[in-house]
Amino acid sequence: MLDILKKTLKTGCQTTKYPDVPDVAPEGFRGMPQLLSDKCTFCGECVKVCPPGVITIAEKSHEKTLALSYCGCIFCGRCEEVCQSDAVKLTQEYELASLAKEDLITIIRRKL
Amino acid sequence: MTVEDEIEIMGQRLNDKIRKIYGRSLHIREVDAGSCNACEVEVNSLSNPIYDIERFGLHIVASPRHADMLLVTGPVTRNMELALLKTYNATPAPKLVAAMGSCACNGGIFGDTYASMGGVDKIIPVDVYIPGCPPRPQAVIFGLMVAIGKLEQKISKTEVKS
Numbered sequence: 350m351l352d353i354l355k356k357t358l359k360t361g362c363q364t365t366k367y368p369d370v371p372d373v374a375p376e377g378f379r380g381m382p383q384l385l386s387d388k389c390t391f392c393g394e395c396v397k398v399c400p401p402g403v404i405t406i407a408e409k410s411h412e413k414t415l416a417l418s419y420c421g422c423i424f425c426g427r428c429e430e431v432c433q434s435d436a437v438k439l440t441q442e443y444e445l446a447s448l449a450k451e452d453l454i455t456i457i458r459r460k461l
Numbered sequence: 462m463t464v465e466d467e468i469e470i471m472g473q474r475l476n477d478k479i480r481k482i483y484g485r486s487l488h489i490r491e492v493d494a495g496s497c498n499a500c501e502v503e504v505n506s507l508s509n510p511i512y513d514i515e516r517f518g519l520h521i522v523a524s525p526r527h528a529d530m531l532l533v534t535g536p537v538t539r540n541m542e543l544a545l546l547k548t549y550n551a552t553p554a555p556k557l558v559a560a561m562g563s564c565a566c567n568g569g570i571f572g573d574t575y576a577s578m579g580g581v582d583k584i585i586p587v588d589v590y591i592p593g594c595p596p597r598p599q600a601v602i603f604g605l606m607v608a609i610g611k612l613e614q615k616i617s618k619t620e621v622k623s
């Protein structure tokens with residue numbers, strides 16, 4: 350009995366303080382992919398490899414668009430792996446919950 | 462003011478009321494609609510001593526009849542389609558639905574195939590989307606807090622021109 354009490358006191362409180370205290374994801378955690386609009390060459394490699402197909406590329410007469418939806422993204426990191434120009438990076442951000450699907454879309458555009 | 466506007470305002474008021482009702486405690490029924498079980502493992506860890514969601518008044522319950530919220534995982538396989546619909550109908554109103562994991566949000570890695578619906582929102586209305594494959598327990602806690610209006614959503618649609 351006394352041993353158990355000693356152990357308990359030694360261990361202390363293990364419950365996380367999240368969400369009162371922000372919790373940073375560990376090193377190497379694959380979170381929200383971020384598109385860097387100034388580096389992207391719109392080559393379309395990431396569109397080809399994305400397993401669930403959440404990255405789409407579109408070309409209209411005067412502009413190119415690359416859209417990525419976090420809704421459906423499995424955070425595999427394939428896009429980061431194949432991108433030659435380091436235009437897509439996975440961040441440590443994981444607080445992605447949203448009330449609408451549209452909020453999870455990120456788009457980059459470039460005029461031709 | 463058109464009829465649509467009025468409906469929207471009414472919906473907004475109802476939402477505010479729901480938030481008020483759920484402000485203190487929430488009973489959650491977890492529905493596995495064909496997930497790979499990684500999401501379930503994260504749900505299990507929500508009630509362990511480390512994440513302990515009971516400290517927020519969130520309880521996982523054993524029946525949809527006791528629940529205020531359905532926490533749905535998986536892309537909704539054809540075999541689970543009817544079961545999910547029945548579970549939704551068995552939950553007393555007002556009810557919330559949270560789509561947990563990329564599968565539940567949009568089909569994820571399983572997608573929209575002959576065997577799966579590709580997302581919970583194809584069958585029942587979803588109130589909060591929690592992306593992740595699987596989402597960290599912290600991400601799920603954040604999602605539940607967003608659903609009941611205790612925390613603000615952090616992400617919004619972004620468009621960058623260059």
Ligand code: SF4
Binds near residue numbers: 391
């Ligand atoms: S993000 Fe990288 S791989 Fe994808 S289109 Fe842009 S340059 Fe190509």
Ligand code: SF4
Binds near residue numbers: 403404417423
């Ligand atoms: S992390 Fe994987 S699933 Fe997400 S956008 Fe990149 S390739 Fe697609």
Ligand code: SF4
Binds near residue numbers: 497500569570594
């Ligand atoms: S979102 Fe990922 S972890 Fe969750 S059920 Fe689907 S495949 Fe499994």
